[in-house]
Amino acid sequence: MRAVKTVISAAGNLKRENLDMNELICLRAIQDVNVPKFLQDDLKLFKGINLKDVNDDCIVLIAAYISKCIQLYETTVVRHGLMLVGPAGSGKTKVSLLHVAVIQIYVLNPKSITMGQLYGEYDLLTHEWTDGILSSLIRGGAASMDKETKWYMFDGPVDAVWIENMNTVLDDNKKLCLSSGEIIKLTDVQDLAVASPATVSRCGMVYLEPSILGLTPFTECWLKQIPKILNPYAENKGGHRVARQ
Template sequence: MRAVKTVISTAGNLKRENPTMNEVNLICLRAIRDANVPKFLQDDLKLFNGIVSDLFPKIREKPVDYGILEEAIRKSCIKENLKDVDGFVSKCIQLYETTVVRHGLMLVGPTGSGKTKSYEVLAAAMTSLKGQPAASGGNYEAVSYFVLNPKSITMGQLYGEFNLLTHEWTDGILSSLIRQGAAATDTSKKWYMFDGPVDALWIENMNTVLDDNKKLCLSSGEIINMTMMFEVQDLAVASPATVSRCGMVYLEPSILGLEPFIECWLQKIPGIMQPFSQQLASLFKRFLKVSSHAVPAFLWLGTCQLR
């Protein structure tokens, strides 16, 4: 039911964006694609496209022009010394679309797929477009994000805890951050990014946040209303209850390939090494690409910002 609700919400946004569009099938097709494509891998997309073509055999979908958002994302990539790979830009746009229809979402993928940079680039792009009309309706707003690792601290330090001896409530890191965001007078969006493994030890307490009521009920009696994002490598230990409540955006290293890492690294090498940049690029092409561990080995060097 949550997946169906997401498709319906997406279809409603598309109809408001294109009020003169009379083809119901086209709106349904775009809504199904927008709600499901971000969570599929490259191999899954082939099967999904086959199913969609059977369901809508006579519908020919036109490419969607994201205009100023795509341009802003590419400018943000260049500003942060990143390669504006088409696949990476598409994932940033999919992340934006997911934030429109979901208040809880997960960025899933192995190291080197661009999870961290995707939301950082999107936040910078949305901030640069503040006040301009958005493709999903309304206007773009500035974005502030807060990152914490939930597995590096205890449950009491994360959510807050009640001391049985003194009968005092001590705020946790998450509750303090959210209270600051709720008390802020600006209209910017607040993204709370949990960068760490998702498991039942701490995520189950957030099921009410990820539901439609969006409420985090603390032992202090307070009720807090905010949006949550998660950055994880996999969902091996996540419960179905949590997964069904979140929008998913999967990222793969194959989307980027090795070229962006090499180009970004060569642009940041010290000036004394600049005369040898072409030779280094040739060596990377001859030896690094043929290695089965090319991307992990390159990431291990710690010389490229994209992760």
């Protein structure tokens, strides 16, 4: 039901922006909601066509990554909770940081601290409440007077111990029980093996495969950081500049 509701919400947004669109709105809404979470092999079945062979693989891979960036934005339009899923090196952190120019991101690793340090805890001896990192950030964001969008990004593996407490935030009421109700915007994970269906169904999802980037962007980025004095010692191999030992 949550998936159907998301499609209907996306279709409503599209209709308000494009009053002339009719039947195509439903198709576009279904595509916007579902395509970001599909693997490349799934996309072939979803679109019903075979991907064309392209000579320059680098352009295809970069274009696919840009597409993921767009999918991230489109998913945030219809979902206030989002999961970026993919193995290490697939570009999850970078795709989120591309939005830094227009939003404010708070990054924390939930697996590096205790539950009390994350959400806050009540001291039975002093009878005082101490805010955790997350509750403190949310409280500050709720009190902020600016209109800048704020994302709270959990950069680390999903664990049922801490993620289950986020269900009320990811639900339609958008309320974290121990704070003021600020929206939690972004969750970054490698897989959802230990997340419950209840948590997954409350989130939008964008899956990033390592094959989208490949090794070429990492190599080119590293080569650009090499001092110019070493340029004479570089040679061109297979269309890529490689530093010689």
